[in-house]
Structure formats: C-alpha cells, structure tokens
Amino acid sequence: MKEIVVISGKGGTGKTSITASFAMLGGKDIVVADCDVDAADMHLLMKPNVKTEEDFYSGNAAVIDRAKCLNCGKCASVCRFDAINLIEYLYSVSALNCEGCGYCARVCPVKVISMVEQNVGKLYISATKADNMMVHARLLSGADNSGKLVARVKKEAKQIAQETGKGFVIVDGSPGIGCPVISSLSGADFVVLVTEPTVSGLHDLKRVYELVNRFQISAGCIINKADINQDVVNHIEIYLRENNIVHLTDLPYDESFTSAMTIGQTIVEYDHDKLADLLTVSWNKIKQILSKEQQ
C-alpha cells in the first residue's frame, strides 16, 4: 500500500479539486484521508455517506475547582494568553483563549487547577460516491487542527487500506508548513505539490518543498493555471529541475474548476475533455513512479 500526499503551501491553487479528482480516478483501489481539517471541504465533492463517527479530543484547557479556589489571582498574573480574568469577582478561565500550556496549574498555591482534554470535533469514516472509503473530520468553532488529529486520520485510513487490500491512500494535506503538515508528510511515499504561477505560489512551493526534502520523500508537481504567467512558470520549471521534482503536468486556467465545485462535482466528472485527460495522465504517471520505486 502506498501513501500519496497532496500539498500546496499556498491556498487556492486547486489542491483539493485535484485531490478529489485523483480520489475519483483511483476509485475502488484507494482510501481517501482529508487532513486539511481546518478548512475541510473534500466532503463537498466526495459526498460521503457517514458510516461511523466519534468525538475527537485534543489539547488541554485549564479548569479551576471553584469550591477550593482562594481567588488569589496568581494564575491570571502568569497567563500569557489573557485567558484568566475576573468575572463577577471570581477568576475564571475562557476556554477559547486558553492555549493549554498549564502554567497556571503549576503556579496555583492550592493546586486546584486541572488541565482537561478538550473535545475539538468529530472524526468520521464514510463511504464516498467514488466507491471508496474516506476518513475525515470536522472541528468545532475555535478548535484548531493538530499533528495529533492528522496522525489519527491517516492511521484510520491506512488501517482500512491494509485490511481491505487497497493499493493507495490519498491524503489531502494540511496547509502551511507547521505541525499538521509535518504529520501529513511523515510516512508518505510520494508528494504531489500543487502550485500556480504567481509570486506567492512559487514562494510557498519552495517553502513547503524544503520540508518534503528534509523528509526525503520523492515529489511531483502540477502547475495549475499555467497559462496566466509564463515568466513565473519558467522560474517554477527551473526550480523543479534543480530539485529533481517530477513535472507531472500543466493545467490551463479554466473556470470549470469553479463551476464543477459549485455543483459538487470533481473536475474529472464535470469536464470530459482536456482537464480530465491531463489529470488522468498525471494520476497514471504517479502510479507508474510508485510501482517503479517498489522494484
């Protein structure tokens, strides 16, 4: 079983649209993992039918035992996040502001502050319209994605893939270069970098590739909207060559991306012409690279 992670660094490059297309093309032979949990939207395209759901706990928040609290205010004085304030003459924790560092619990003279694990959302395992299983999550308001949640989503997806003998896990990676992205990348066999020919597209591609390279995972790149700025495309191509990144394909700027999205379809369902062909060729190329690596 091979794990393919799609990331972009920059938002709005078409990462999820492309991942969902691969999820359609892979069909029965894959398991989908949506690790872009902060702004999970893969479910809009994959129409998952939820089979199991469970509450997910991550991170801590301070809770003061009101009955034993001396109301001395020491906790509030050390809190760096202004999460403890006097409300009606009593020190209280705002769970939304609390970062869970535990400093208050450490300094409390009567040890009545405990750190309580937070329910941050739900984890789902669903069947999609592409005849495959998908692991995804939904966060509650104010909750944030974490390496822990990403690791859990991936673990479930891999387990399903192993138990049911699937060839691939395809991961919609988290944005940026922080903890959730590192968790998205770790253990991956191949990374698909989706970029666009803009200054920030190239900048963020470089930034996220540094991470991929650090983990020594082989990578391929799709330049989306490749006809909007030839100059930056040239720069991207040089960068890909210098770093041994496979140039998978160029996709033209096409409003089908948006039109498909608004009716809840993937590109390969909506467009039966050029875009679908290019994406199919890319998907086959990725499979080919992975089967070669295995030999």
Add this chain to the structure above:
Amino acid sequence: MKIAFTAKGTGWDSPIDPRLGRTEYILLYDEDKDELSVTDNREIEGVAHGAGPKTAQLLFDINPDVLITGNGPGDNAAVVLKQIPMKIYVGAGELTVKTALEAYKNNELKEF
C-alpha cells in the same frame, strides 16, 4: 554499540515506523549484550503538538550511538538531537527492524 530503531512493534520482525516524532516504539539493540529492549512511546498519540521534540528528548535520554528510522527528524527535533553524538540513518521506512539492521551493516542506509 547501541543501535536504536523507530518501530511499529516490539520485536525484530516489526516494521520500522517511518515517523520519528510519532513513532510508536523505540527499540534499542545493545550489540555487546546482544539484547533488544523496548521503550513504549505510544502515549505520543495523545500529544497534539510538538511530538518531534518530545520523542527527541526521549532519544536524548536513551542516548544510543546510532538511530535507524524512515523520514528523519524535522527541524525542531533535529535541534535537540544535535546535542548528542548519535548518528541518524534514514530511508528504512519500508523495512523491518531486522532487515533495517542488515541494511545498516551493509552501508545501504543514508546518513542524515
């Protein structure tokens, strides 16, 4: 020499865990005594952020001569691990502990 492995299980046939920060176990092979010991790191699953530095701290305490793993440490874990003379070998992500040791002995793994 003491050789550590990031692993998904506790024995020689266990697969290497390609992840360093979120590895489930750390196995330590003491060549002189011909002994394999296990450190359970599964509680890392409950850590929301900073898994890399946390496991690096554990390795710091175990203090092996060599670490064999898959992807290698991220930036934050690498800062911690630089403080000990341990050498890190990567690329064993698809091997078992046993075959990874053989690969290391045959100089087939890349030094990080």
